[in-house]
Amino acid sequence: MRTRELCAMVAGLAYFPVAHARNLPSNVGQVQRKVVNLSTQRKTVLNPIQRDRLRRRSGSIEAALDNEETLYFVNATVGTPSQSLRLHLDTGSSDLWVNTAGSNLCTQRSDPCAFAGSYVANDSSTYEFVGDWFNISYVDGSGASGDYVSDTITIGGSTLDRLQFGIGYTSSSSQGILGIGYPSNEVQVGRAGKDAYDNLPAALVTAGQTTRNAYSLWLNDLDASRGSILFGGVDAGQYSGSLYTLPIQANRGVYSEFLITMTALTLAGETIADNQALAVLLDSGSSLSYLPDDMVQDIYDRVNAQYDSSAGAAYVPCSLESNSSTLDFTFTSPKISVQMKELVLDLVTSSGRRPTFSNGVEACLFGIAPAGSGTNVLGDTFLRSAYVVYDIDNNQISLAQTKFNATQSDVSEIPTGTTIPGATVVSNSVEATSGVVRTDGNGNAGLGDTDSGATLIAASASTYILALLCAGVTTYITLY
Numbered sequence: 001m002r003t004r005e006l007c008a009m010v011a012g013l014a015y016f017p018v019a020h021a022r023n024l025p026s027n028v029g030q031v032q033r034k035v036v037n038l039s040t041q042r043k044t045v046l047n048p049i050q051r052d053r054l055r056r057r058s059g060s061i062e063a064a065l066d067n068e069e070t071l072y073f074v075n076a077t078v079g080t081p082s083q084s085l086r087l088h089l090d091t092g093s094s095d096l097w098v099n100t101a102g103s104n105l106c107t108q109r110s111d112p113c114a115f116a117g118s119y120v121a122n123d124s125s126t127y128e129f130v131g132d133w134f135n136i137s138y139v140d141g142s143g144a145s146g147d148y149v150s151d152t153i154t155i156g157g158s159t160l161d162r163l164q165f166g167i168g169y170t171s172s173s174s175q176g177i178l179g180i181g182y183p184s185n186e187v188q189v190g191r192a193g194k195d196a197y198d199n200l201p202a203a204l205v206t207a208g209q210t211t212r213n214a215y216s217l218w219l220n221d222l223d224a225s226r227g228s229i230l231f232g233g234v235d236a237g238q239y240s241g242s243l244y245t246l247p248i249q250a251n252r253g254v255y256s257e258f259l260i261t262m263t264a265l266t267l268a269g270e271t272i273a274d275n276q277a278l279a280v281l282l283d284s285g286s287s288l289s290y291l292p293d294d295m296v297q298d299i300y301d302r303v304n305a306q307y308d309s310s311a312g313a314a315y316v317p318c319s320l321e322s323n324s325s326t327l328d329f330t331f332t333s334p335k336i337s338v339q340m341k342e343l344v345l346d347l348v349t350s351s352g353r354r355p356t357f358s359n360g361v362e363a364c365l366f367g368i369a370p371a372g373s374g375t376n377v378l379g380d381t382f383l384r385s386a387y388v389v390y391d392i393d394n395n396q397i398s399l400a401q402t403k404f405n406a407t408q409s410d411v412s413e414i415p416t417g418t419t420i421p422g423a424t425v426v427s428n429s430v431e432a433t434s435g436v437v438r439t440d441g442n443g444n445a446g447l448g449d450t451d452s453g454a455t456l457i458a459a460s461a462s463t464y465i466l467a468l469l470c471a472g473v474t475t476y477i478t479l480y
Contacts, residue, residue: 079124279435286379
């Protein structure tokens with residue numbers, strides 16, 4: 001749809017019937033630790049639509065979804081002399097790629113790349129050409145293509161020489177992407193059939209700046225101004241209770257995405273689903289969370305959500321954010337509780353006001369949506385309530401209840417081996433029996449295995465993005 005058509009759709013909500021890195025601070029100790037710590041800050045921008053074009057990668061199992069309520073950005077410099085960039089942080093993809101200043105997108109009169117910056121290879125004395133096979137595409141036809149190159153990159157006070165990344169001569173996303181997932185999910189592997197290269201987390205280990213290919217993510221709450229990602233370390237000051245370690249689930253015998261097993265779901269203490277063995281994807285690139293349709297319908301019935309099938313999303317009275325109930329996700333032993341206020345996302349129409357239901361009640365977007373036949377995803381509406389350690393080296397995830405707006409820091413380096421500092425390995429953890437595909441005999445996920453639900457999820461993401469566009473304002477979080 002065109003922008004004005006989607007704006008009209010958002011305005012139509014008024015007619016809804018009512019439904020019943022910087023370096024570590026000195027206070028973490030005097031012993032030098034191999035960790036890279038990046039903090040976050042929320043700011044306001046005016047035109048989000050140019051950067052909100054990513055979709056699930058077509059012809060592969062998983063790539064990124066757009067953020068709708070917030071985006072998480074890393075401030076970085078590339079090249080010699082340095083060129084400043086803002087990179088969208090994404091656990092659901094694995095390639096770093098940036099726009100070139102002379103691309104068909106960046107040269108438009110509206111200068112859409114000004115916000116995030118662009119890269120000019122010929123202006124850098126440390127640029128090196130790698131190959132011409134960078135080509136990432138998405139189910140709606142958008143994407144980027146160009147070259148793989150290497151150059152010097154500085155991020156969070158740490159500098160890496162000859163880090164490989166993609167540059168887009170043709171692109172439909174106005175900001176670069178910093179994918180920090182499995183190297184096996186890189187475009188070079190899946191599309192070009194080549195060996196994986198060291199993406200950022202792996203390169204930090206190779207350079208000796210971290211000891212293990214693992215990092216911790218703390219997004220903080222929806223209204224918070226700060227959060228952090230910690231490469232090679234765990235901050236016990238940012239979570240409460242116990243940290244539990246679970247195995248990542250392979251898909252077709254391959255570890256390429258962050259899938260763990262959800263075993264139960266309750267709302268306000270009442271069971272939505274139990275005795276489950278459902279694979280769910282932990283993806284910071286998705287703003288909403290996507291669950292099986294029957295679970296979602298049950299949740300909608302209990303919170304009086306109004307589902308719009310054309311948008312692929314549901315709306316609730318904004319007053320629901322003051323409800324004290326929690327949506328609780330269980331993963332064998334750990335339970336993560338998500339407060340209702342973290343699931344109620346603000347919407348604003350082109351008039352600058354919240355949309356309303358037909359009785360005048362203000363409407364907000366609900367942070368849970370149906371997955372259809374696609375991947376079950378726990379996006380930012382879940383991840384803000386969880387402290388998550390992604391251990392790529394050992395194919396495991398550690399989870400704890402987040403501590404919102406934590407003021408104390410207690411950082412431990414993640415050492416070599418298999419243990420995560422302060423974490424307990426979950427014994428007899430349930431193995432997923434749904435939501436994953438078992439090996440086909442050759443251990444290859446392959447490009448032929450297209451996610452049939454990708455279009456549905458992308459559509460719901462687009463709807464909310466355009467709602468923000470019509471408002472002309474949104475927020476994002478910058479890592480620096």
